[in-house]
Amino acid sequence: MGMSFAYGPTDQRSARATLEHALELGVTFYDTADMYGFGDNERFLAPFVQAHRDELVLATKFGIVLDRDDPSARGVRNDPGYLRQCLEGSLTRLGVDSVDLYYLHRKDPAVPIEDTVAAMAELVREGKVRHLGLSEVTGDELRAAHAVHPIAAVQSEWSLFSRDVERSVVPAAAELGVAFVPYSPLGRGFLTGAFSDAGSELSEGDYRRTVPRFTGDHARENAGLLEPLRRIAEQRGVTLGQVALAWVHQRAAAHGLPVVPIPGTRRPERVAENTAAARLELTAGELAALEPIAARVAGDRAADMSLTSAARE
Template sequence: MHTIELGDGLTASALGYGAMGLAEVYGPAQEDESLATLHHAVDVGVTFLDTADVYGGGSNERLLARLLADRRDEVTLATKFGITTADGDLSTMATRGDAAYVRLACDASLARLGTDVIDLYYLHRRDVRVPVEETVAAMAELVRAGKVRHLGLSEVTATELRQASAVHPIAAVQSEWSLWSRDVERAVVPAAAELGVGFVPYSPLGRGFLTGTLDRAAVAGDWRAGLSRFSGSAFDRNQAVVEGVRGVAAEVGATPAQVALAWLRIRGGQLGLPVVPIPGTRRAARVDENVASLEVRLEPAQLELLDELAGAVVGPRSDHSDPNWVSATRE
């Protein structure tokens, strides 16, 4: 697989892998199966792996440590800090970004991951009580100490990105971006392009919705069932959007997921910045399907239709009670 340079000299595989789904957020997961999927991803060139300290209360990082024990030199490792919980209870999620916590969180992640350096260390969510410059200055100390190679920010506004970049180079912004979540295109993406910062879209398949494989029963047992886009009449209306994506997929001999990922790759080029999506899956076959998206080509008329479909999505992209949880509410 070819590689892409994000920002600050950080190189990553053209497609990444988001490991959050291996932490049982979508129902029970088998650790050995998850580990096999991770190994398969690296085998086929998906070497940009993304996790976070909050996933599974640290268990996700410990799972990746089993892979890294044998294949650390093959992997570009990204993890995140800044979301706290009370004893792993996700309903109690809050943010923390003070300098002391930055250092503690990094050391804890290094220990769980079983490595001495993190390639890309993200602020997972902005702690609005702490100036972003203070948090990034503490992260920069980690670079100078050799514990971290590059810095990233997740769900920041364009203004916050500029403020952070004045303190230390930022390699990547990670925020939700897909055919059904495009608010970052208004300000954050243009700022990243201006500053030479790469973009790492999370949930590039709309938490699985854009794969065209979900029905109400498939999400009934996990947290997605409570999201506005997966509930009530919104579910049916958004399924109509997916049917439109399915139609484009049929025209190009691809799957809906491959079209959604190809659209992101093309859209990044249109907006002038490198984009490395990080779809997640528990199955090796889905990894192969996602990798094949790199070969999908879309015609202008198809891109125009996909733009129209994106405008028909119903429901907010975030249902979190904290209004600061995503960048769009702070822009």
């Protein structure tokens, strides 16, 4: 997402080098969406995907509707005709005949999830999609969808700052054998320790300026919660981001879940750092020191919580 949308200006040359370096390091899962820059991210990925199609797992999403006249506006559509239109658009922009994983990006409260998944399943039968995924759904919604067609993966925000998914959807995914794809496992960058005053340090067009956790007193309070990560990072000779990612891997393992965190980055050196975190194992004492953080976080994880699973639990 960050290569084309939401996080301010991007150096396209560095972004392309990041994709290539990720593949060199064994990263094979590439996750985009039709709403990232009004399709710009899919177009950006197309040459890389076409050059390496047999080497990678390609995921994209539909369901969030943007307004070009109001960049902050978000709508949701899940109706069958719209999802087919979205997939055809994604395939065209990506320059491929099929995608490996197709997500419902956000659930429309006006459309039963069973109806949407049944329509998505038709795309599987047609060979345009290999597997189905859901994003920001509750445990009950996952079970209802899975009863219509197997769901391969659930994507939701999950990190040291955001653990609401552990109430409902994480147990359901473990029960059903569904993989979990944590987005923003670094708290949209906050858990890397990169910000001391997030509101003033982010560029004017950066989406995070609207996220409550990055604004005003909330940002200052949350910056203070990083001390346990700093201590662990210093003792281990690693970065705060690696500690945060290691926590996600081990928390998922504790739930019996296969997990594929997607820490977005635009720089090759960050890819190397992030992949190395998968080999870091935190001790019981370190995990205990990190345990209280989420309960103390100030501010919501999204500017509009109505689009999250937490709002429906």
